[in-house]
């Protein structure tokens with residue numbers, strides 16, 4: 001069992017594969033204090049004596065000690081995790097230890113996505129805390145993975161009293177540590193340049209990232225790591241948190257007056273309030289905590305392993321996905337059955353395996369101003385109907401997939417005309433539009449039922465094997481006609497629960513369908529969505545050079561198998577850059593791989609390269625999807641070239657990608673030190689046609705063939721003999 005309770009010392013010790021996490025119960029009042037998190041410690045005790053409260057100086061204790069789950073109002077003035085309001089308006093809370101239980105396995109979180117594990121892979125500790133005056137019970141959940149350096153956390157709050165209580169804030173995890181000159185890493189971005197790796201010193205006060213947009217957002221991913229200053233890809237101590245949630249989030253790292261660092265993560269308290277009636281219960285979503293003593297690379301590989309084995313579900317998680325061609329950048333809204341079939345015919349000739357019809361196949365959707373919500377086929381465009389189109393595509397030996405944006409409605413739609421109250425809006429206030437669309441109030445059951453029923457009808461009318469689930473605007477004018485005034489603060493969270501329910505219903509009813517999430521590119525790329533879909537469209541910016549940075553940031557946490565990546569046309573529609581077709585293919589091979597261009601219009605020369613690219617996909621995708629990822633060089637740091645590699649789990653094969661972004665006069669050809677190989681294995685390097693020992697490749701390096709000219713890329717395949 002990886003969790004023990006030492007009764008004599010009143011401490012809990014949680015052991016992951018590489019770390020120990022220790023907390024203890026203060027003897028006078030029963031506060032749960034944090035003691036240690038870091039490299040694994042032997043023994044069953046605490047490295048230091050537990051602090052004890054001196055009742056005449058309680059504030060010193062409350063505001064100075066590392067706490068496990070700090071509340072507000074009783075002396076801890078730092079960033080806190082939980083806040084309530086009673087019917088009298090009282091807000092102080094001081095939950096203290098009551099009991100605990102330890103068991104094998106991991107519980108599900110009702111209505112929420114969460115990591116899962118078998119009983120022999122994970123153990124769970126539940127600690128019950130109680131605040132007597134408010135009669136609020138707080139249960140802290142810790143699940144410890146035996147073979148990974150992972151602890152997951154969640155919190156349940158129960159109202160044990162008779163009067164309703166309002167939960168005003170409930171974060172999912174807290175980590176208090178003495179500062180070691182820590183730096184903070186976040187994934188911050190924008191539309192078209194999602195998940196830039198941002199590293200900064202933690203300065204005095206509150207440092208952090210958040211979303212108040214109703215979705216996890218392009219701007220700040222629900223991820224934060226604190227690292228020791230020497231941290232690189234291979235050295236340094238890393239403490240990371242990632243929130244399994246797709247709505248408003250907050251991650252704060254506070255450097256306090258006593259040089260302590262407190263890191264917290266959870267649902268953003270902005271416009272959050274949850275009414276707990278007598279016996280009411282609220283479950284806060286899961287935070288995944290990953291520790292690494294081997295730098296960022298160690299953290300990355302742990303996240304990848306955890307998510308591939310213990311988060312993503314469905315039959316596609318561990319298998320090769322069909323190579324798709326999406327018509328969005330090829331046609332935008334201007335298509336009909338004949339155009340789609342032209343694309344499909346040409347695509348099938350070069351080996352593409354699935355046609356995806358993007359936005360524009362439904363209702364009155366001739367541009368992006370109308371028809372969202374009208375999920376029935378536009379037979380002026382799709383002449384002959386969906387069944388005809390799908391069967392023609394199937395006859396070519398290809399699968400068929402289609403786009404939906406289920407959470408939205410346009411004012412110019414049959415749905416809105418029938419149910420104007422189904423969209424979020426505040427009486428007397430002009431609702432804010434984006435792309436002329438409004439957000440459906442999916443906190444309402446009848447709205448969710450309409451979405452599922454209308455989608456199901458379409459999905460059943462043809463052999464649809466893939467869905468792209470898009471979401472193209474943030475939430476505003478958040479108000480629901482169905483909820484009373486004192487529950488309006490529940491809407492943001494209920495909205496996210498609604499998204500989860502919708503995706504759960506669709507994937508349960510159509511388990512054979514491959515679901516790809518999307519949100520104006522990668523605006524909702526988080527572990528919550530990965531629970532329902534094995535892949536997410538990474539960014540609307542599919543330009544190969546920009547994608548190096550976007551995919552580097554994404555892959556810091558999320559497996560390569562989840563990154564929707566396509567070869568698109570040039571000049572690139574997003575940034576206008578022109579890059580070789582070959583380079584675009586090599587960069588897209590780091591993700592799910594597909595095409596998003598008019599294959600009937602590109603040059604013969606480019607079209608002829610597609611069969612070779614698809615052959616590479618089939619040859620290398622097992623390694624890319626399942627292997628260990630190592631970041632070797634970063635173009636965003638060196639300004640010249642980019643390189644990463646993936647090593648198969650048995651270390652017999654590896655694939656190295658090298659992209660020369662800029663030719664610099666007088667710059668020596670790079671020799672790139674590889675990683676993750678077996679020192680005394682001999683690897684055949686295909687491009688060099690040489691057998692090279694693993695220790696040479698990792699210590700001397702791989703001399704890459706630097707070609708003259710910008711944006712050239714090359715793959716090196718290594719196989720041990």
Ligand code: DGJ
Nearest residue numbers: 328358359518520521540
């Ligand atoms: C935004 C997505 O990111 C694009 O790929 C495309 O599906 C458009 N929406 C369609 O409206």
